[in-house]
Amino acid sequence: MRRAAYRGEIVDFTGDPLRDGEAACRHFADGLLVVGDGRVQELGPFDALAARIGDTPVRDLRGRILVPGFVDAHVHYPQTDIVASPAPGLLDWLERYTFPAERRFADPGHAAEVAGFFLDELLRNGTTTAMVWATVHPVSVDAIMQAARARNMRLIAGKVLMDRNCPADLCETAESGTAETRALIERWHGAGRLGYAVTPRFAPTSTPAQLAACARLLDEHPGVWLQSHLAENADELRWVAGLFPDARSYTDVYDRFGLLRGRSVWAHGIHLDDADRERLAASGATVAFCPTSNLFLGSGLFDAAAADRQGLRYAPATDVGGGTSFSMLRTLAAAHDVMRLQRQALSGLRALWLATHGAAQAIGLDDRIGSFEPGREADFVALDPAATPLLARRTAQAGSLEERLFALTMLGDDRAVAGVWIAGGCMKPPTARGVDGFT
Template sequence: MSGLRAIRGEIVHFLGDPADLGADALAHFPDGLLIVRDGLVAELGPAADLLPRLPAGTTVDDYRGKLVLPGFIDTHIHYAQTDIVASYGEQVLAWLEKYTYPTERRFADPAHAAAVAEFFCDELLRNGTTTAMAFATVHPASVDALFAAARKRHMRMIAGKVLMDRNCPDFLRDPADGGDAESKALIERWHGRDRLLYAVTPRFAPTSTPAQMALAGRLFADHPGVYLQSHLAENEREVAWVARLYPEARSYLDVYERYGQLGARSVFAHCVWIDDTDRTRLAATGAAISFCPTSNLFLGSGLFDLDRAHAAGVRVGLGTDVGGGTSFSMLQTLNEAYKVQQLRGQRLPVERGFYLATRGGARSLYLDDRIGSFDTGREADLVVLDPAATPLLARRTAVATTLAERLFALMLLGDDRAVAATWVMGEPAWRRP
């Protein structure tokens, strides 16, 4: 990344959480200019003020009439499940047996892993997502393929090899010491390389023995800066299963804590069936929740309690959870998040929704000093949204009188068609033809 360029348009980003700061959380430039130098944000302000100061010959990409936001951040997704999105009719435990495990078996073939990884990264960019935290499979080559594809596109990617040594098919089971050794080798090969970060990845407590859980916790502790990702309390039957497997634990979360897996940079997807004690422990240890509304609805798992998580001080980001989730689009994920909150008797203001998809996601990953906003020095990842992308969007936004109305129309009516362009590190990574 090199040189100076500028992006002009209606620019929106967040200075903090609207749930805490109210209107002061949002920065809005109706005709703004974002100046990028060497892939980083150099300056942001009104175009009328900044254009005259640009050096002659500076490239200005003109997106007037469109909204420019920080690139979306997906805090939980399964790249290996790309091909089973929209598979009919199961809840989570049956979903694993019927769809997930047979699909993940194919990733023993490096060529297959590479082909899916290429499509997966392109699909993220097509939907405006520039950072993702992703599960691979038990196969080290699946991690290599994903990191290679993301690196080629200069994306920020957090990923790891799945750890499973029980309660799964033999063709996906590896011994605890073998999974540990392969994870160490992958950390050495990829963690901190360009924009890539490694996540220790026990699938969930039922598919790991106590020995493997202990090794995963040790990996997390022994490699400063790595992440840990897993699933937590997605489904009531799953919670009951964990209670039988780990009768000494107070709760499902307590299993992870007993094995040293809670802390800054540990992210647990779902957290539908947790209690206030669990929320307090998540907040106190600095662990984060990935709220996955489309998969929670599609798999019939339950309704996440966003208000109680916020009241407890837990970091929360959004996850599409493809393939249990039904769309790569963060706009569609926000659509479902809004409905989950309605069913909970809670509200999700549009500003809070877009905060969770950008700066909130970055904060949950401890990356808000690098991504998620247009603060000076941040990596210049951005998405350009077209409020007239479809006839219905165009008609609805034509009568909108406020920014909030236009954003809400995009959140409820938008999908990949509303993404006009996606930029990564100050360079166009995808443009709608």
């Protein structure tokens, strides 16, 4: 990509606002972001940089806030078409909606069509990196990887592994699932901006042989990720306890198979005790915090304060289709509400950090994305604090950056995403608000 500069209000982070306070935030009220060859080259006040960038074209985005692209730590692309499907709880929802929807992904044409829509919806909402679930079908992984590569997105995805307690036409053997996963890793991991995640659905649908095979795959391919579900629902916990009676807890099931490690991302983590959190933190694992899904399915409330207290990393996630929105702004608003119900707090600064630099750290990509440090990949978003009449009125009254970001988080949605750039290239969502100089 040719060199270009973007003028506007700029916000990113060098640390966690919970730990470092306002010093964690880097803010330029009138800033300049210079990108070239797909990466950030310079960042600073407009007055200081403008005179030395020569004939580099400058796009005037004043009135917008430039932030690193959002990171979604857990989302199911095959569940795009079952968002907002009524069910009394997780396990019924899986049987009634999820498994029937996932059967259709044996068809490459269907998988490709949904993958394209899904990624465009992520981009329309400002999400530039995601950890994505496919189905048991290898062609479903091929479809999402091909679609992401066409958009030059940074994406991590994996084929679901299930060898018991699932419909017969979605069931495999530990051996066949391992062989297909190994082939997919060789085909896609490290191809451009793509990464692979070994993806056992959850302990109830994997035999001990399959869980052990997952650990072997991770050992064979140390650069790949692992993603699965953990302690989401009370009925699920009782099921796991019956299947693994010798384990101390649901977390211990995975630990006994060597699956707790860095680059492992565990969705939900609601029903954990201090010993579970301590072990997850010590292993370097991450929990994907899925507030809209947890509220929609009635699964429970993630204890963010306990995770912070014990040093357990977590990152926000939409969890579509259990989650009800692709918007990271709506997800952060729900995270705030989940925390307030437990007498906890989430500031505007920390919410934005969690969705950008914090999430990148949590999934092990902060050396590539999540901030505007020179050399980082130029994935960024222009947010419009006046995207709706109410948002415009509220942010106009704000007396600080914190108050404006908090209002944007609480009141914003896809309409507040005015522009999205992937590796320096402009991706203009078809329904986004226009940006001055947008081409």
